[in-house]
Amino acid sequence: MFVNKMTPAERIGALLIGQTPDRVPVMPFVLGYAAKVCGMNLGDFYADGDKCFRAQLLAMDLHGYDQTPFYGYAAIGAWEFGGKIEFPYGPGHSAPIVIKHPVEEPEDVDKLEVPEPPAGSYKESIKVCRSAVKLGMPAIFQIGSAFTATGNILEPARMMLWLRRQPDLVHKVLRKAAEFFIASAEYFVKQFGAERCIAFDGGPTESNKMISAKQFGEFAFPYINQVHRKVLSLGVNVILDHPCADQTKNISYYEQIRAGAPGIYIWNFGPETPLELQIEKFGKRDIIMGNVDPPSFQNKPYEEVLMLCKENIEKGGKNPRGYILGPGCEMPPLAPPVNVHALIKAAKEYGRY
Amino acid sequence: MMSKRNIYMCAHNFDAMSKEEILERLAKSVIEGDVETCKKAANDAIVAGIDAYEAIMQGLAKGMNVVSDLYEKGEYFVPEVICSAEAMYAGMDILKTYLKTEKVKSPGKIVIGVVQGDIHDIGKNLVKLMLTAAGFDVIDLGRDVAPSTFVEKVVETNADICAMSALMTTSMIVMPDIIKELKKRGARAKTMVGGAPLSDSVAEMYGADGYSKDAAGAVRVAMNLVKW
Numbered sequence A: 001m002f003v004n005k006m007t008p009a010e011r012i013g014a015l016l017i018g019q020t021p022d023r024v025p026v027m028p029f030v031l032g033y034a035a036k037v038c039g040m041n042l043g044d045f046y047a048d049g050d051k052c053f054r055a056q057l058l059a060m061d062l063h064g065y066d067q068t069p070f071y072g073y074a075a076i077g078a079w080e081f082g083g084k085i086e087f088p089y090g091p092g093h094s095a096p097i098v099i100k101h102p103v104e105e106p107e108d109v110d111k112l113e114v115p116e117p118p119a120g121s122y123k124e125s126i127k128v129c130r131s132a133v134k135l136g137m138p139a140i141f142q143i144g145s146a147f148t149a150t151g152n153i154l155e156p157a158r159m160m161l162w163l164r165r166q167p168d169l170v171h172k173v174l175r176k177a178a179e180f181f182i183a184s185a186e187y188f189v190k191q192f193g194a195e196r197c198i199a200f201d202g203g204p205t206e207s208n209k210m211i212s213a214k215q216f217g218e219f220a221f222p223y224i225n226q227v228h229r230k231v232l233s234l235g236v237n238v239i240l241d242h243p244c245a246d247q248t249k250n251i252s253y254y255e256q257i258r259a260g261a262p263g264i265y266i267w268n269f270g271p272e273t274p275l276e277l278q279i280e281k282f283g284k285r286d287i288i289m290g291n292v293d294p295p296s297f298q299n300k301p302y303e304e305v306l307m308l309c310k311e312n313i314e315k316g317g318k319n320p321r322g323y324i325l326g327p328g329c330e331m332p333p334l335a336p337p338v339n340v341h342a343l344i345k346a347a348k349e350y351g352r353y
Numbered sequence B: 001m002m003s004k005r006n007i008y009m010c011a012h013n014f015d016a017m018s019k020e021e022i023l024e025r026l027a028k029s030v031i032e033g034d035v036e037t038c039k040k041a042a043n044d045a046i047v048a049g050i051d052a053y054e055a056i057m058q059g060l061a062k063g064m065n066v067v068s069d070l071y072e073k074g075e076y077f078v079p080e081v082i083c084s085a086e087a088m089y090a091g092m093d094i095l096k097t098y099l100k101t102e103k104v105k106s107p108g109k110i111v112i113g114v115v116q117g118d119i120h121d122i123g124k125n126l127v128k129l130m131l132t133a134a135g136f137d138v139i140d141l142g143r144d145v146a147p148s149t150f151v152e153k154v155v156e157t158n159a160d161i162c163a164m165s166a167l168m169t170t171s172m173i174v175m176p177d178i179i180k181e182l183k184k185r186g187a188r189a190k191t192m193v194g195g196a197p198l199s200d201s202v203a204e205m206y207g208a209d210g211y212s213k214d215a216a217g218a219v220r221v222a223m224n225l226v227k228w
Helices: A008-016 A032-038 A042-047 A049-063 A122-134 A146-154 A156-165 A167-192 A213-233 A248-258 A275-282 A294-299 A302-316 A337-350 B004-013 B019-032 B035-047 B052-072 B078-098 B122-133 B147-157 B172-184 B200-206 B215-225
Strands: A084-086 A097-100 A139-142 A197-201 A238-241 A264-267 A287-292 A323-327 B109-114 B137-140 B161-165 B190-194 B210-212
Touching: A032 A042, A032 A049, A032 A337, A042 A049, A049 A122, A049 A337, A122 A139, A122 A167, A139 A167, A146 A156, A146 A167, A146 A213, A156 A167, A156 B078, A156 B122, A167 A197, A167 A213, A197 A213, A213 A238, A213 A248, A248 A275, A264 A275, A275 A287, A275 A302, A287 A294, A287 A302, A294 A302, A294 A337, A294 B200, A302 A323, A302 A337, A323 A337, B019 B035, B019 B052, B019 B078, B035 B052, B035 B078, B052 B078, B052 B122, B052 B215, B078 B122, B109 B122, B109 B147, B122 B137, B122 B161, B122 B215, B147 B161, B147 B172, B161 B172, B161 B215, B172 B190, B172 B200, B190 B200, B190 B215, B200 B210, B210 B215
Parallel strands: A139 A197, A197 A238, A238 A264, A264 A287, A287 A323, B109 B137, B109 B161, B161 B190, B190 B210
Antiparallel strands: A084 A097
């Protein structure tokens, strides 16, 4: 039976500096699941950064995985820019949702002001980061995506329509969203020091289920690239990038974002993007994370999940710069705990170095 | 209905155009997402005496079917489809007031919605658009729809199909309850499900009669369920 020879911090630390850890690290992309497994209301998890941190810390302890607490959600941008969100207290809810978008008419775009940090959800995020840093863990904060945030500011269907009908308005909001994420990154770096920070980015609105690669190139890439370059120039050395849902066709743009940029990326594409392709494109310089199909954790029995994890280890473990086992998107909050355990079990059984 | 004055004005400005040309313009304006041309073509169709149902099915819907193919092939994406939808609905708003009810043939009636707890409705709206273009009578319940609302509406309307959408793993779990309740109530409706966390195997596990991974496929599934 495998016995851990490293702590989570040592394991991830080894990977980040290009050394071989004792086994494949596990980052289960846990957010709302932590609340469920602690008996905490999902709404409270997102409404209160202190409760959010506590639930994640307990879930870490319960399972023994390597992910540290962080705060973020896909509806980022709406609250920060003056709209309204609703915390997930209702049946079937899984994360905050937008109930009033900051922009409803074209005239609202010019009235949109870039908020001073910490704005909206970042007031909770900072609580999580403070508690994490006190325990020697990194301050992990959200830097996008500017495109998904713009969708939350405009309302996604309106944004899709305006991409064709009023692209200039979309660009105006994208510029403001990028500015906001840069200002927020500067704030967190000032609070904690760049060496203690990890930035995470990603969003589903720019997936190829929504827009073409060409549209990604015109509307998403410039702003993601701008934010990343700035964040890295502040001295933040690690970016965890989650191109959510199927973004396989956008890969060449992500290659451009990466080219010539310093630091190290942890890439967590959706399950639609084969691990082999990610390794081919990014494996020389960056860590690959993933890529187990997330709904499987909720819908499949333990034995099948374990085998899925094993398959992913066999593929991902070939990445020259290192590999982290995890799902291809957020762990379903309702996943049976034994299926989250399957990740750790697989890493110990099949991921020893 | 157009006033006699407006009809007269249109007739005076109206370049004589064949029925085929007008239907072609309706379709093309939908494909190109050109709202103004679609509205003009719809009015031209009325002035030319083209049956409104034929103009919808052989013009607007034909155009939307092309859009659906382009979307399925990965040549059109959501922005293009939404623009096409804008045009199609603008044309329909004009033509539907001239519909003679007895001429309308529909493959069936579908109740559609995004399940409770979920507000992601772009996928559902694309499915609704393509089902409408295919001639289905679509009753849209919107988003964050309680299970009881699905059941009551299906029973009330004697719908042929209950179509449920979910994007979240936390919201999809109500689908088997809705399916069970419909069976318990003796509803004749078939059920179909869709959305990112769904799959063929999950749909089968839930007891659904059909599943589609995308909007274009949803029309084929629906047609199959009503045996059209």
